[in-house]
Amino acid sequence: MELLIQLILGGISTGSIYGLIAIGYNVVYNSSRMVNFSQGEFFTFGAMLVLTFTGGLASSAALAHLPLPILPLVIAILISVMATVLLALAAERLVFRRALKFSPFAASNASFGMIFLLQGVYQLIFGRDYYFTSSFMKFQVQFMGATLASQAVLVLLTAIGIVLILWAYFFRTSQGLAMRAGAENPDAARILGISTTNLVRLSFIIASVIGALAGIVIAPMVILGYDSGLAMTLKAFAAAILGGLGNVFGAMVGGIVLGLMEALAGGYISTLYKDAIVFSLLILILLYRPTGIFGKSA
Amino acid sequence: MFYRKLFNRNKAKSYIWIGFFAIIAIFPLFAGETRYVPLLVTIGLNTIIALGLVVLFGYSGQLSLGHATFVGVSAYITAYLSTALHVPTILSLLAGVSGALLVGLIVSPILRLKRFYFTISTIALNLVFFSLWKGLPLTGRSMGINGVPPFSLGIITFNNILDYYYLAWALVALSMWITGNVINSQFGRGLRVLSQDDASAQVVGINVTYSKIKAFLFSVALAGLSGAVGAHYLRLVVPDMFTFSYSIGYIIMAIIGGVQSVWGVLLGSMLLTYITEAFQVFVRFRDIFYGLALIIVLIYVPSGLIGILQFLPARFRLATSTADFNPVKEKNPMQKESISLKQQNNVEPVLEVEGLSKNFGGVQAVSDLNFSVRCGQIKGILGPNGAGKTTIFNLISGLMTPSRGKIVFKGQDITRYPPHAVARQGIARTFQVIRPLADLSVFENALLGWERWFKVGFHDIMINSPKIRRQEAEARRCASENIELVGLKGTEAKMFAKLPVGQQKLNQIARALTFDPDLLLLDEPAGGLNDTEIKNLAELLRTLVKRGVCILLVEHNVNLVMSICDEILVLDFGEKIAEGTPKEIRSNPKVKAAYLGE
Amino acid sequence: MLEVKNLEVCYGAIQVLWDVSLNIDSGEVVALLGANGAGKSTILKSIIGLLPTKSGKVTFDGRDITGLPAENIARRGISLVPEGRQLFGSLSVLENLLLGAYVHHRKLDTRKLAQDLNFVYDLFPVLKERSETAAANLSGGQQQMVAIGRGLMSRPKLLLLDEVSLGLAPLLIKEIYKAVNYLHSQGIPILLVEQLANVALASAQRAYVFQSGKLFFSGTACELLETEKFTTAYFGGR
The missing domain is CATH 3.40.50.300 (P-loop containing nucleotide triphosphate hydrolases)
Structure with missing residues (x-):
């Protein structure tokens, strides 16, 4: 019983990270109809930058040789998130906007190129070492006999916070309303004076902020390296599909379902076959509900 | 002049084939024991996999990011059988390819999924197999299988690197030839159509599901072949050889080189494999280079590096797609076994529609409609915008299922037939809104209609057998005739998408005629035509009727409908408001009200 | 003009x-x-x-x-009421109308907005009753009213x-x-x-x-x- 609760709690907290990244997928998808497979790279960038600014980078990394000040955690996080936004804006302006002129499909393919490009850059500036970073705070929470580590609590709180803020943004601001309108019918949005180019840019900003924050809070719970983003990219994409591509909040549910599947498969069957089980289930779910848990069946 | 150019171009192509493989054949004499020989073996093995992706991604439009799975399945099977069970390598290799095909067949339901959904399931598949290989004792976990015996054919054993060099490149040549045959066949044209628009493929009788499965299994077989040979060449198999990154690598090779061209993927695989090796020295820049190359190609040269060659004069080009127009001059005596209703000049209805209804979420698009079309008749359907005219066509051709009612064609109830089956019964149609068929030429588009008469197996397609060449010749003759008949002679080599809309509609009609239908559904054929063209169209339709084709015509050029139709049906809000001869319709007050408002 | x-x-x-x-x-x-x-x-x-x-x-x-x-x-x-209405089907009638006023969102005047809304509601009273309904669930005629109303909200x-x-x-x-x-x-x-x-x-x-x-x-x-x-x-x- 305790094991079960432990697994469920663990599953929910990792799953909520998949969900966050998946939200990033959906926000961009809604504004542009492209799937940005390099979404996970924002995750890596945010996490690695915080590591850099808090002085945790190994000396083999190029950035470790710059005379960077060691910053308090909160400031490091702020700066890292801002830097990630700049990175996303540059990617949008230089690559995706051009590729979108051909088609969303071309832009999605270009995002595979972006994965390689960014991972290549990360190897140069952050090095090829892998890190176990320490939790932000030291405390534990007991819940029905199970123990929840401090970082897992932070992850959950972050996920809840972001979802609430996003909800308020989409349902309580006129810009959020415009985002929802543009997602549904871009041409109709344009004749109302809504610039779809701006919406795409905005969506990249939102996606990169979420991506960076997700990477930063989950970092102490994973092995962090220049290529950590790829695994996230895949699992979050699975989460986005489970929740229904384009369904912003469905993605969070998709992420948690995926996280739970993974945790339970790992805990009760074998960590070795964890991926095999999770991804077989994913294929089966896709075949029977191709538009996700909340979508209409085929 | 045109023919002369064509001749040169074909000749240039065979020179390139011969020249390239001659260089490959003598290359080891100069390169000796350098690292270029093993490099070229790897290039060859990668090319074979990427060639499969030409068919799967370049032609049928399915992006697989999990093809390393099939490379791995085959490699593991041949390695296990030949190592643990000492099965002769030629048998184990065949078992490997068959195993990959079997896995492909089992997972083929994922082909039902569209676009990203298909892609994610291929990624998932790759990860599933990767973790199985890493976990199962049978596959040796992370250590994999070592000491795989070298490949042998009876008494000849492939021990030497050069043996594998020649083996790999012989297989590359074979795969290139087969892939070329597949993509240049009617099957390949069909794939190009269904990758852009299912409906366009279905209405000429293409079974979209089967075609996709065939394309998929073809690519799986090539991946399996490469994997099995690779296992014997490297003498070992480990899970890390078949990761998701490799799957992406194969796709990048194809995209960078030009995913619709066999020479393109060869170029892509040479470039990428070489760079992978060359950059080993400063491996840190490799990923950046991969990424930049992919992005730049996608944005600036969407047809791949081979696309750059398009700027060369025509005869030096390696056609990326075969828009070639090869006219066949002499007539082929072979006749298709057409069950011709057309000779029997009876007045029985060919098509009967009874109580046909269709609702879209509460909106009655078509309600309780009865009508019939008789042999040798042109029947017109008129009605204001949104009256349900196109819906009727979609219901007849099976693209939509009626809510109620019955459709009988030549005495057979076709109400619930899938679209390709309806087409194969002998109903052809054109579309009002031109479907996107970006890269087909006028001639190829007309050829597509021949689908109804093609009776060949996939093995015929692969080896371009005499049987298929005979049928292709007949198809070409028929398509040329029909292009001439609709008045598009001289535009054969032009791209369909670049034509004015009126000519696109004529091209659609030519396609429908190559299909040689018993019933032709024409949806707004005159839209976009000028007055002369409309006159010609009317003439054409009259000729067709004389030949015995029945026509059902939706058209808002009332003039045209009035002048050529024997009977007219007028719809408003999905209901029949009038039916009769043009004269009767013209004086019907209800019709006037529906058109001009009261 | x-x-x-x-x-x-x-x-x-x-x-x-x-x-x-x-x-x-x-x-x-x-x-x-x-x-x-x-x-x-x-x-x-x-x-x-x-x-x-x-x-x-x-x-x-x-x-x-x-x-x-x-x-x-x-x-x-210039405000276009497009062919086929082109409403945002999953959004409510009210949201569709508010989007019509998006051109003014930077200098939003809530009093003016309320005035304009009332103008539309007076023109098509049925929209007021159904203001919380998703546009996709309206009948064809009501959808056309929303489309016109949306076009008017920008004070074209x-x-x-x-x-x-x-x-x-x-x-x-x-x-x-x-x-x-x-x-x-x-x-x-x-x-x-x-x-x-x-x-x-x-x-x-x-x-x-x-x-x-x-x-x-x-x-x-x-x-x-x-x-x-x-x-x-x-x-x-x-």
């Missing part, structure tokens, strides 16, 4: 409009008539900037707006109506055109595209009749109703 001069438009390589010139003055209701496929909607789409023009000039309020992106033209005060200087009667039963068409007449009485200039010529000519003062992408002829509503030529454009002459 709007002047279109020698407009030519292509879809890709295909020319669909030839040398179209027309104008509309303040306070006028002008109809663009013609059979299906005559190019009427194309004219509206290129005025509003959804389609690129090949040549020709569009001036609005004395300023050249040719080739501007649609969102900029909308901000200058010029309203473009594209086939507002399409797929509606005669009674509903009457109701929609009652609203058009009311808007005319409020002094809003309207350029409307309509297939049902008689319906349009009851509300419009002038009309242009098109055939196959070319201007066939133009005149006042009374003139048009009497000409034989007019039926020809639809039914062809004998």
Whole structure:
């Protein structure tokens, strides 16, 4: 019983990270109809930058040789998130906007190129070492006999916070309303004076902020390296599909379902076959509900 | 002049084939024991996999990011059988390819999924197999299988690197030839159509599901072949050889080189494999280079590096797609076994529609409609915008299922037939809104209609057998005739998408005629035509009727409908408001009200 | 106030409009008539900037707006009620209407917004009752009302109506055109595209009749109703 609760709690907290990244997928998808497979790279960038600014980078990394000040955690996080936004804006302006002129499909393919490009850059500036970073705070929470580590609590709180803020943004601001309108019918949005180019840019900003924050809070719970983003990219994409591509909040549910599947498969069957089980289930779910848990069946 | 150019171009192509493989054949004499020989073996093995992706991604439009799975399945099977069970390598290799095909067949339901959904399931598949290989004792976990015996054919054993060099490149040549045959066949044209628009493929009788499965299994077989040979060449198999990154690598090779061209993927695989090796020295820049190359190609040269060659004069080009127009001059005596209703000049209805209804979420698009079309008749359907005219066509051709009612064609109830089956019964149609068929030429588009008469197996397609060449010749003759008949002679080599809309509609009609239908559904054929063209169209339709084709015509050029139709049906809000001869319709007050408002 | 001069438009390589010139003055209701496929909607789409023009000039309020992106033209005060309504189906009626006022969102005046909302609700009272319903769940007629209401929320200087009667039963068409007449009485200039010529000519003062992408002829509503030529454009002459 305790094991079960432990697994469920663990599953929910990792799953909520998949969900966050998946939200990033959906926000961009809604504004542009492209799937940005390099979404996970924002995750890596945010996490690695915080590591850099808090002085945790190994000396083999190029950035470790710059005379960077060691910053308090909160400031490091702020700066890292801002830097990630700049990175996303540059990617949008230089690559995706051009590729979108051909088609969303071309832009999605270009995002595979972006994965390689960014991972290549990360190897140069952050090095090829892998890190176990320490939790932000030291405390534990007991819940029905199970123990929840401090970082897992932070992850959950972050996920809840972001979802609430996003909800308020989409349902309580006129810009959020415009985002929802543009997602549904871009041409109709344009004749109302809504610039779809701006919406795409905005969506990249939102996606990169979420991506960076997700990477930063989950970092102490994973092995962090220049290529950590790829695994996230895949699992979050699975989460986005489970929740229904384009369904912003469905993605969070998709992420948690995926996280739970993974945790339970790992805990009760074998960590070795964890991926095999999770991804077989994913294929089966896709075949029977191709538009996700909340979508209409085929 | 045109023919002369064509001749040169074909000749240039065979020179390139011969020249390239001659260089490959003598290359080891100069390169000796350098690292270029093993490099070229790897290039060859990668090319074979990427060639499969030409068919799967370049032609049928399915992006697989999990093809390393099939490379791995085959490699593991041949390695296990030949190592643990000492099965002769030629048998184990065949078992490997068959195993990959079997896995492909089992997972083929994922082909039902569209676009990203298909892609994610291929990624998932790759990860599933990767973790199985890493976990199962049978596959040796992370250590994999070592000491795989070298490949042998009876008494000849492939021990030497050069043996594998020649083996790999012989297989590359074979795969290139087969892939070329597949993509240049009617099957390949069909794939190009269904990758852009299912409906366009279905209405000429293409079974979209089967075609996709065939394309998929073809690519799986090539991946399996490469994997099995690779296992014997490297003498070992480990899970890390078949990761998701490799799957992406194969796709990048194809995209960078030009995913619709066999020479393109060869170029892509040479470039990428070489760079992978060359950059080993400063491996840190490799990923950046991969990424930049992919992005730049996608944005600036969407047809791949081979696309750059398009700027060369025509005869030096390696056609990326075969828009070639090869006219066949002499007539082929072979006749298709057409069950011709057309000779029997009876007045029985060919098509009967009874109580046909269709609702879209509460909106009655078509309600309780009865009508019939008789042999040798042109029947017109008129009605204001949104009256349900196109819906009727979609219901007849099976693209939509009626809510109620019955459709009988030549005495057979076709109400619930899938679209390709309806087409194969002998109903052809054109579309009002031109479907996107970006890269087909006028001639190829007309050829597509021949689908109804093609009776060949996939093995015929692969080896371009005499049987298929005979049928292709007949198809070409028929398509040329029909292009001439609709008045598009001289535009054969032009791209369909670049034509004015009126000519696109004529091209659609030519396609429908190559299909040689018993019933032709024409949806707004005159839209976009000028007055002369409309006159010609009317003439054409009259000729067709004389030949015995029945026509059902939706058209808002009332003039045209009035002048050529024997009977007219007028719809408003999905209901029949009038039916009769043009004269009767013209004086019907209800019709006037529906058109001009009261 | 709007002047279109020698407009030519292509879809890709295909020319669909030839040398179209027309104008509309303040306070006028002008109809663009013609059979299906005559190019009427194309004219509206290129005025509003959804389609690129090949040549020709569009001036609005004395300023050249040719080739501007649609969102900029909308901000200058031209509002299009598009063919097929193009509502945001999953959003509520109220949200659809509010989006109509998006051009003003930077200097939002809530009092004005409430005024405009009431104006729309007075015009179509049924929308007030259904303000929380998702637009997709409305009937065709109600959806058309939302589309017009959304077009009005930006306080347009010029309203473009594209086939507002399409797929509606005669009674509903009457109701929609009652609203058009009311808007005319409020002094809003309207350029409307309509297939049902008689319906349009009851509300419009002038009309242009098109055939196959070319201007066939133009005149006042009374003139048009009497000409034989007019039926020809639809039914062809004998």
